[in-house]
Amino acid sequence: MSATLIDGNALSQQLRGEVAQRAAALTAKGVKPGLAVILVGADPASQVYVRNKVKACQDAGLHSVLEKYEASLSEAELLARIDALNKDPSIHGILVQLPLPKHIDDHKVIEAIAPAKDVDGFHIASAGALMVGEVGFKACTPYGCMKMLESIGMKDLRGKHAVVIGRSNIVGKPMAMMLLQANATVTICHSGTADLAAMTRQADIIVAAVGKRDVLRADMVKPGAVVIDVGMNRNDEGKLCGDVDFEGVKRVASHITPVPGGVGPMTITMLLVNTLESAERVAG
Numbered sequence: 148m149s150a151t152l153i154d155g156n157a158l159s160q161q162l163r164g165e166v167a168q169r170a171a172a173l174t175a176k177g178v179k180p181g182l183a184v185i186l187v188g189a190d191p192a193s194q195v196y197v198r199n200k201v202k203a204c205q206d207a208g209l210h211s212v213l214e215k216y217e218a219s220l221s222e223a224e225l226l227a228r229i230d231a232l233n234k235d236p237s238i239h240g241i242l243v244q245l246p247l248p249k250h251i252d253d254h255k256v257i258e259a260i261a262p263a264k265d266v267d268g269f270h271i272a273s274a275g276a277l278m279v280g281e282v283g284f285k286a287c288t289p290y291g292c293m294k295m296l297e298s299i300g301m302k303d304l305r306g307k308h309a310v311v312i313g314r315s316n317i318v319g320k321p322m323a324m325m326l327l328q329a330n331a332t333v334t335i336c337h338s339g340t341a342d343l344a345a346m347t348r349q350a351d352i353i354v355a356a357v358g359k360r361d362v363l364r365a366d367m368v369k370p371g372a373v374v375i376d377v378g379m380n381r382n383d384e385g386k387l388c389g390d391v392d393f394e395g396v397k398r399v400a401s402h403i404t405p406v407p408g409g410v411g412p413m414t415i416t417m418l419l420v421n422t423l424e425s426a427e428r429v430a431g
């Protein structure tokens with residue numbers, strides 16, 4: 148038996164269509180949702196991601212501005228740009244592409260974004276809102292994972308055990324919080340976990356978000372579990388792959404997300420959703 152694929156491209160297409168309809172309705176009322184994307188430096192992967200974000204905005208009828216700066220941009224100059232965008236009424240979302248050059252403190256930069264425009268959901272205010280279940284922006288990658296679970300009928304996760312592998316501030320921790328809010332019983336595993344396989348074998352849902360190939364293999368998965376792969380790595384042939392041994396795990400899991408074509412496109416889709424919702428909040 149082989150697991151059913153959760154297709155991030157197909158789900159994105161559907162959700163982006165819904166965003167486009169809502170954006171058109173809002174634009175007709177005089178508020179065109181606007182996203183500012185800031186790229187500092189010339190990291191090739193980041194260049195692709197920001198291009199894709201701007202294109203996705205255009206396709207969905209959102210206004211977007213791409214600001215590209217040399218890697219030598221100072222932290223003070225970047226903070227000044229964010230301050231100006233915070234005050235710009237045509238911009239409802241501000242995104243600073245990560246990673247930033249080493250001389251810039253990304254924590255300081257994220258905290259400079261007005262929480263009302265923090266469509267990446269990385270600000271402490273957004274993380275805090277998620278923690279206590281208040282209105283705020285959800286980090287796009289885990290938000291996309293939740294939508295993928297929803298797409299296979301897993302919205303209320305009462306009685307389910309979810310294991311998240313990875314504890315980053317932008318994926319692992321918010322992922323665990325979103326699963327908890329959907330009523331799952333949640334375990335977070337990380338480099339200090341004594342027996343990862345013992346944990347994952349108990350899971351109904353496994354989210355792998357470490358950034359290391361083959362972190363999850365078939366013998367670590369309970370038959371019928373749902374596996375979400377957030378990883379983005381290159382194999383020995385230079386081919387894109389996730390954190391999961393896809394060929395092995397797909398024989399055991401009931402559902403699995405591919406890389407590419409899984410969580411990646413959903414990250415961009417949820418950015419559009421957050422930007423639209425930011426504009427809708429402004430319009431009232």
Ligand SMILES: Nc1nc2c(c(=O)[nH]1)N[C@@H](CN(C=O)c1ccc(C(=O)N[C@@H](CCC(=O)O)C(=O)O)cc1)CN2
Nearest residue numbers: 196242243244245246267287407408409410411412414
């Ligand atoms: N400010 C942010 N920076 C970063 C984020 C983020 O959410 N906000 N996440 C990642 C990169 N990222 C978005 O920015 C991202 C990564 C991958 C994809 C994607 O669609 N991947 C494709 C494959 C693309 C390829 O061929 O290289 C896929 O999985 O199908 C989208 C967004 C770090 N920085």
